[in-house]
Amino acid sequence: MQQLLIRLDDITPDMDWEKFERLAALFEQYQIHPVIGVVPDNRDETLHIQEPRADFWERILALKDKGWVIAQHGFQHVYVNRKSGLLGVNPFSEFAGLSYQEQYQKLRNGQEILRQKGISSTMFMAPGHTFDRKTLKALRKLGFMSVTDGYCSRPYRRAGLLFLPCTLSEPRLPKRFDTLCLHANGMEQAQFDALAEFIGRHRKRIENADVYLAESEHSACAYLPIGLVEERKNLLLRKAKRFAAQNETVQAYFHRTDSENPAEKRKMRVCGLPGLAFRLLFRRPYR
Ligand SMILES: [Zn+2]
Known part of the structure; x- marks a missing residue:
């Protein structure tokens, strides 16, 4: 309900x-x-x-x-x-x-x-x-x-x-x-x-x-335990979303992996993840 x-x-x-x-x-x-x-x-x-x-x-x-x-x-x-x-x-x-x-x-x-x-x-x-x-x-x-x-x-x-x-x-x-x-x-x-x-x-x-x-x-x-675990998860998700919205590299990743075809988009996003992680970790923005 x-x-x-x-x-x-x-x-x-x-x-x-x-x-x-x-x-x-x-x-x-x-x-x-x-x-x-x-x-x-x-x-x-x-x-x-x-x-x-x-x-x-x-x-x-x-x-x-x-x-x-x-x-x-x-x-x-x-x-x-x-x-x-x-x-x-x-x-x-x-x-x-x-x-x-x-x-x-x-x-x-x-x-x-x-x-x-x-x-x-x-x-x-x-x-x-x-x-x-x-x-x-x-x-x-x-x-x-x-x-x-x-x-x-x-x-x-x-x-x-x-x-x-x-x-x-x-x-x-x-x-x-x-x-x-x-x-x-x-x-x-x-x-x-x-x-x-x-x-x-x-x-x-x-x-x-x-x-x-x-x-x-x-x-x-x-x-209490269920509530707190879920709360932690939601707060982390909120932080991640905020970070993504403010981070240029993440925004560039979203832009590059965008497609009108949902299946294509999903595939590009998944394939692009290791590259994104590498760029975030070593502070190498997309050119
Ligand atoms: Zn107030």
Whole structure:
């Protein structure tokens, strides 16, 4: 069965409200309850789009009452180093690489702010998808239950936390389970149109986050070893794809072994592999 969650990142009082409300209206139309990543004390200038809305917390609480799930999106959303954490997706972090005590304190500060506003969130959304083992330990200690992240095709449990994998940034049906990660601030018209079209067509595959979480608490999705092995494989594949897309020699190989005839293309690609390996190994580009 294919199951998709939707999450919205970078929810702050000074975000692009027009775009956010467009998404909210779309979700309302289809009765979708997404996850929203609220930054407790945003200090990231790149997320500052307009003047802060005074009724920010009221709006968030109203959405929570509707069934939207609120995740704590870091503390201040400021990257303090170039660590890439356990997933290695991005080389910057607000948490990974810091001491346990520092991480615990930041997470606790964020949690405290949300609590003062009437929100007790048990889901964590790491800025930049970066966290390490100490982050997970601190999250557990602070009572968090789940993390919206992971790079495999099914939810898994790790360090006492439920991981809900999140690898999609464009609307697409997952193999099994995935989360579509949207940043409203940067969305263009074409992306709104594509999303609306996708939801219209695949509403049945989109899970409501509140319902999904309530059910998954009792479900046996504890495939830790399988989950981790698959995650490693997917992350390696992702790295290889990125390397291939950026490497001139690999691009030249693709170009030289291209053919309209699929059988011919396959044959040329396979035959060209030893040559490609040699050129990559000894740094000899194609001429
Ligand atoms: Zn973010």
